[in-house]
Amino acid sequence: MRKQGVLVIIAISAVVTLSFGQKVSEVSYLDATVNPGVVLDEFPPPPPSMEGSYFMDEEWANATLELNSNRSIRNVPVRYDLVNEQLEIKTSYGIRVCNLQLLRAFQITEQHDSSYYYNTQSLNWGSKIPSGIAKVVLSRDDFKVLEFFYTEIREPTYVPALDMGSKNKKILKKSDLYLLQKGKALKVNKKIKRNQHIFREHLRSVEEFTRSNNYRLSEFEGAFEIFSYYHSLIEKKPN
Numbered sequence: 001m002r003k004q005g006v007l008v009i010i011a012i013s014a015v016v017t018l019s020f021g022q023k024v025s026e027v028s029y030l031d032a033t034v035n036p037g038v039v040l041d042e043f044p045p046p047p048p049s050m051e052g053s054y055f056m057d058e059e060w061a062n063a064t065l066e067l068n069s070n071r072s073i074r075n076v077p078v079r080y081d082l083v084n085e086q087l088e089i090k091t092s093y094g095i096r097v098c099n100l101q102l103l104r105a106f107q108i109t110e111q112h113d114s115s116y117y118y119n120t121q122s123l124n125w126g127s128k129i130p131s132g133i134a135k136v137v138l139s140r141d142d143f144k145v146l147e148f149f150y151t152e153i154r155e156p157t158y159v160p161a162l163d164m165g166s167k168n169k170k171i172l173k174k175s176d177l178y179l180l181q182k183g184k185a186l187k188v189n190k191k192i193k194r195n196q197h198i199f200r201e202h203l204r205s206v207e208e209f210t211r212s213n214n215y216r217l218s219e220f221e222g223a224f225e226i227f228s229y230y231h232s233l234i235e236k237k238p239n
Contacts (some may be wrong), residue, residue, distance in 0.1 A: 034189045052171030054083040056133070056149055068122065078106065080117075080133055082151045082173070100131070120148065128185035129178055131162055137177070137220065138227045144180040145188075145227045147220065177223060186196070190217045192226075202233045 060077040065087070067073070077090040085100040104122045108115045116136040120129045134146035152172045157165035177188035179198055189195050192203075192210050199206045208214075209229050215222035 009073075049168045051168045052173070054081050054151070054171065055088075056082050056173070061108045061110065063106045063108045065089075065098065065106045067098075067102055068104050069102075080143065082132070082149055083171075085132060100133075109152040118146065120146075123180070134178070135220075137223050140231055140233070142180075142182055143231055145223065146178045146180065147223070148176045148178060150175070177217060179227070188223075192217065199230060202230060206230055206234060 013083060046144070053236075057079060060079055061076045062075055063099055064075065065073040065078070079088050080086075081088060087098040087100075087103060087106065089096045089098060100119055100121070103119050105116065105118050108117070116139075118134050118136065119132075120134050121131055123129065128176060130148060130150065131237055132148060132150060134148040137145040137147050139145075154170040156167050158167040159165050177190070179186045179188055186198055188198060192199075192207050195206075196203055206226060206229065210217075210222075210226055214224050214226065217223050
């Protein structure tokens with residue numbers, strides 16, 4: 001009797017091993033045959049984070065502010081938030097905010113140089129220049145060249161199936177040039193030869209000057225030198 005009982009137990013154990021153990025080793029629990037209707041799902045990926053900075057410059061810089069109320073605030077550390085269109089001011093009481101509608105302009109003073117920035121809406125050019133902050137590249141009476149700053153958000157490029165690309169959003173800082181002259185505001189193309197509407201009959205001379213000096217409109221110094229040269233050309237010839 002004992003031998004028969006032992007044989008029965010061994011037989012049952014073998015059946016259990018064949019009916020359960022073999023299937024577990026061959027089939028994944030995420031396989032459609034054992035997961036009908038995809039009841040078991042993967043955890044969703046975390047939401048994308050943001051790379052980059054909202055600020056025109058992360059560093060604080062001393063500045064003098066000109067307000068629309070005809071008041072001025074002198075020698076305060078500031079940095080400009082391009083996305084929210086507001087100037088952050090560092091004070092002994094913490095960081096304060098000056099919204100764009102309160103601001104006419106500000107001038108940043110560095111060790112050997114200074115930069116002047118306009119609130120574009122204070123220039124009374126309507127919708128010809130977008131709302132925001134623009135740096136003065138060149139100013140000669142009614143002839144001004146401004147560099148307008150803005151941001152763009154690049155969406156994630158990650159492809160899970162290939163496990164390639166970026167999983168985060170990116171803040172891209174960009175700028176456009178505008179020429180303000182005799183009541184007109186013209187957007188400048190960063191490629192010289194595409195600015196016939198600006199340089200007109202002087203286009204070839206400006207192209208040669210740019211090429212011989214290896215200047216670029218995409219660089220601040222290059223834009224300054226190119227438009228300084230163009231201004232000298234139109235000053236020689238009365239319009």
